[in-house]
Amino acid sequence: MFGLLRPCAHGAAKYGIDAAEWRTHMCGLCLGLRDGHGQLARATTNVDAIVLSMLTEAQSGGAVERSTAGRCALRGMQRASVASVDAPGVRLAATASLLLAAAKIRDHVADGDASALARKPMGTVSTRWAGQARVSAQRIGLDVEPLVAALSAQTRLEQAALDLAMTDRADSLARLTAPTQLCASEFFAHTAILADRPDNVDALRTAGWQFGRIAHLADAVQDYERDLARGRFNPLAATGTTMPQAYDLLRESDSQLRAAVAAAELDAVPTVRWMLLDPLASVLRRLGHGIGTIAGHTCAVSHNRGEVQLNSRRTGHRRPGIGESLTLILGSYCTGYACCADHTQPCTGNRKDAWIKRCDCDCGCGDCCGCCDCNC
Template identity: 60%
Template sequence: MLRPCSHGAEKYGIDAAEWRSHMCGLCLGLRDGHGQLARAATNTDAILLSVLTEAQLPGPSARTTAGRCPLRGMQRAQVAAADSPGVLLASTASLLLGSAKLRDHVADGDAARLAGRPMTRMSTRWADGARRQAALIDFDVEPLVAAIDAQQLVESRAASNGASAEPPVTLDELTAPTALCAAELFAHTAILANRPENADRLRTAGEHFGRIAHLSDAIADYDDDTAHGRFNPLAATDTTLAESYELVRESDAELRRALAAARLADVPTIRWMLLDPLHALVHRLGKGVGAVKAHVCNTTHDGHPHAHLGDHRPSTPVSETTHGHPRAHRTGHRPPTRRPGIGEALALVLGVYCTGYACCADHTSPCTGERKDAWWKGCDCGSCCDCADCCSGCGDCCSCGDCGCGCDC
């Protein structure tokens, strides 16, 4: 769910390799504590627990030199220590989530018949490993295990909503197990960092993070689930996509308030690895459900929204405002309207868009007029269009030059 953008790291003065440092530390922690196969449980969202723990520590955290790895181009790297408290908590979460996912695949019949038994054994092994690891950091994992076990029962009840004498299952009940797990994991980062005063605020932030995770997954899978007759919490509770998107927005706002109260909202690593990617996620979901229509950085120098490919009607002036605020009137040369090339037409056919404008062909920034190569010519987020989340999920990485919009994409 969280995909930090390299532009954001540069903006905050953070080494872009910091995310990899936590990910590699988590991967190696799983290997050292639970064997090579456990590395498959590496959960990139769980990295956030290591980041949150370090963000509350008074001094720099320990780093260790990792050996050569094919995923790093056979390079050595400085990574988070595998035995650090944050990495231990992140690996506990990864094992729990990995165990639950394996079990879900078996229960849903997604696994091949011959693979079902080995996957069940691996699920049990990872759950036991999570319990052992949690004991090392004084984390009571049993409420989380109980919540995960209860998820299937709640979903079974929700699937028969209206067909039994029991009260209908609500969407809050369906998202509660995920919210509880994230809440307790977030809160424990404060305990590990010896900042118990932050525990309640981080518990609130984690609760809303878990709710966002559950709802965003339900929104993304809605069409596919309903088409194939699979369970979806939104369909089961007659919740519309627009209503679920509003719930995501509410949780995003509450999460930010909680982090601000804990004085973590302005920590550069937290903004880069959590708040900005969440902003991009909410924006993508809004576009998907039709809640997000236009944005100043998706407009031409005339202030007009980019036309969809094939729409070359002349522009007419509109009010020069930015998010409702007056902005300086632009002067100077305006690039002429350009017809799409074959690359952009192909991008449209393949269904690759950037807020209504194909982004995977060469692109001219609407804010600066700067020409940028297509992402496939070396995508590092910067080579895709500004203010977008097309090829890398950029959030809050707007490089709008001198337009002064200060947008968050």
């Protein structure tokens, strides 16, 4: 879960949801990490972990917990109503953020992305965050030891996949995605426990298992060319999985995830559709249009002018300028502002300038973010 989900402001209006709801959960998670684990822990804020907070609320059925956050530079020094830091869903999202960030840093060190001088402090931070994840998990009754063990085994699994490169590849990809799938499945399932909905545990565990595969494969597709250029490990290249095969697996997981969400009777809940199902549909649509690299897309309304701006984070194109880079750093994670260099219109595949002031399809469906079902 590393930034796959980017709900669209158009979808929020369609479902009668305030577009600031995404930021409500984001800021709640950020503040929950600060209050529970210190300022440095806020760096682990994971945009996909927000779905755990949302799923917990969606199943609770009662009044949602909100608190007023103080002024923040990333909100233009405005106060905001945010998810309570003591809410069970926020604590679960914080646990996921810490655990996955620790694993991500460990992977960077193992891949040799860090200099020799940086490896030791990075390892120290990774160990600290993993320990904080354990503490956070204990508070909400989640056993994370199997998840820690699975993530720790990722490097060994990658080496095994390389060793099998010229022999048996049949189950290699499934083994490589299993740690991510296990983590996502247990986190999804625990939302049902926290919401006191034990009847939903199995369905959400299945949904999480499929979400984990989507997240892992989407990341592999996005990084494919860059990994090959840098000589880094890529699960698709290592297992000989072609892009069409990867796309078929993504479609299969998406179908099974939706069936599981429907089994939990959450598929009609507006926030679930807006923050989980629609963004996943957008991800698959972009792959279906033959885009070689895939990333989250945010289409959000500017808080200052009420103007819609776009971003589509892709590799292989021009680097964003200083202004765009600052927007990426200061805006995309906490405010939903546009942040990158270009945007591919999903209905036609044509590229557009990211800084346009309108957000509409050439086909006239009125949906720039791929949330519609038009076949134009």
